Amino acid sequence: MTTPIYNFSPGPALLPPEVLQQAAAEMVNWHGSGMSVMEMSHRGKEFMSILESAQRDLRTLLNVPSNYKILFMQGGALAENAIIPMNLVGRVSPQPATIDFIHTGAWSGKSIKEAAKYAKVNVAASSEGQKFQTIPDRALWQLSKDAAYLHICSNETIDGLEYHFTPDVGDVPLVADMSSHILSRVIDVSRYGVIFAGAQKNIGPAGLTIVIVREDLIGHALPYCPSAFDWKIVADNDSMYNTPPTYAIYIAGLVFQWLLRQGGVAVMEQKNIAKAALLYDYLDSTNFYRNDVAKDCRSRMNAPFFLRDESLNDAFLAGAKEAGLVQLKGHKSVGGMRASIYNAMPIEGIEALLAYMRKFADKNA
Numbered sequence: 001m002t003t004p005i006y007n008f009s010p011g012p013a014l015l016p017p018e019v020l021q022q023a024a025a026e027m028v029n030w031h032g033s034g035m036s037v038m039e040m041s042h043r044g045k046e047f048m049s050i051l052e053s054a055q056r057d058l059r060t061l062l063n064v065p066s067n068y069k070i071l072f073m074q075g076g077a078l079a080e081n082a083i084i085p086m087n088l089v090g091r092v093s094p095q096p097a098t099i100d101f102i103h104t105g106a107w108s109g110k111s112i113k114e115a116a117k118y119a120k121v122n123v124a125a126s127s128e129g130q131k132f133q134t135i136p137d138r139a140l141w142q143l144s145k146d147a148a149y150l151h152i153c154s155n156e157t158i159d160g161l162e163y164h165f166t167p168d169v170g171d172v173p174l175v176a177d178m179s180s181h182i183l184s185r186v187i188d189v190s191r192y193g194v195i196f197a198g199a200q201k202n203i204g205p206a207g208l209t210i211v212i213v214r215e216d217l218i219g220h221a222l223p224y225c226p227s228a229f230d231w232k233i234v235a236d237n238d239s240m241y242n243t244p245p246t247y248a249i250y251i252a253g254l255v256f257q258w259l260l261r262q263g264g265v266a267v268m269e270q271k272n273i274a275k276a277a278l279l280y281d282y283l284d285s286t287n288f289y290r291n292d293v294a295k296d297c298r299s300r301m302n303a304p305f306f307l308r309d310e311s312l313n314d315a316f317l318a319g320a321k322e323a324g325l326v327q328l329k330g331h332k333s334v335g336g337m338r339a340s341i342y343n344a345m346p347i348e349g350i351e352a353l354l355a356y357m358r359k360f361a362d363k364n365a
Ligand SMILES: *Cc1c(COP(=O)(O)O)cnc(C)c1O
Pocket: 011, 075, 076, 077, 078, 079, 107, 153, 155, 156, 157, 177, 178, 179, 180, 198, 199, 201
C-alpha cells in the first residue's frame, strides 16, 4: 500500500479525487462527443450545457437569489480588485468617489492599493497595528457617509483570519473577496452587493473568477472599463462575450456536482468546523507549536502555525514530505507553516498531519 499524499497548498489547491478521476475518464471524449471539453466551441450545445449546469449548481449551492447574476470571468481575484471599482464608482456622486476598506491582511492590502487608482480610499478600520491577528470590531469601523461600496476580504488566506459574521453596513453595497472560503460555509448572499472569488482555492483550476453581483449594481461601468470586464456586457452575454475559460468552468462544474453529492454547503461547513477544531485544539494544547490569531477570527480554511524553535523548520518540512504531507511551508511574508484545509481535504488529512506533528514534537522536545 502506498502512503496517501495530503496536499495542504493554499492555492492552486487540491481537488476532490473523484473529480479528477471523472475528468481523466472524460478527458479525450466527453460524453461520447468525440471531443475533449478543451476542443469544443464555447458556443456549441455541448459546452453551453456544461456552463448552464455549472451556473445552476452554484446558484443552488449558495442559494443565490434571482436578482443576482453569476458571472464567469477571468483575470483572477487580483484583476477583480480593479474591475470592481471600474464598475461601481460611477454609481455615486460627487466624484471622485470614496471606497471604504477594512484592512485585515495581505489580500485586503492589495485590494486597497489597486482601488486607489480609481477612487479615494478610506481605510475604515485596520488591524495592521495588531499584526493582522484580529478583525477590527465592527463598532469601531469609521465608515464614510457616501462610500461607493465597502470592501472586505472575508478570509485572509495568508494571515489566516476569517470573518465569522456578516457586517451590517446599511445601504452601502458590501463587496467581499471570498476567494479562499467560498462554498466552505453557508452565507446569506442577499447581505452582499458583490461576492468574488478566484477559483483555484476552493473551487477548481486557476483561470476562472466567479463574480456574484446584485443586478442593480450592473450597468455603471466607467467609460474606460475594458469591455470584457464590464459586468453589463459580461452579464448580457451570459459570460460568453469573449471565450470563457472553458476547461476551468468544466472542472468547477464537476466540483459543484461533487459538493451537491456531499449534501451541499451546510454539510461541508460542519465538516470544516470539525477539521479546523481538531487542528487548532492541538495547536493550543502544545508549546511546541503556536498560532497567534485571535480565537474568534481564526480561519477554518488556512491555519498558519509556527514552531517554537524556528531552526527546526527545514527538518519539519522535510519530514512532513516524507510522511506524505506536502506544501506546508508558510507564505514568505509570514513565515513558519500554513495548513490550508479546503473542502477537498478529508479529516484523515488533518489526522495524518497531527500524528506527524506529535511525533516531530516528541522527537525534538
Ligand atoms: C489567492 C487570493 C487572491 C488572488 O487571486 P488571483 O487569482 O491570483 O488573482 C486574492 N484574494 C484572496 C483572498 C486570495 O486568497
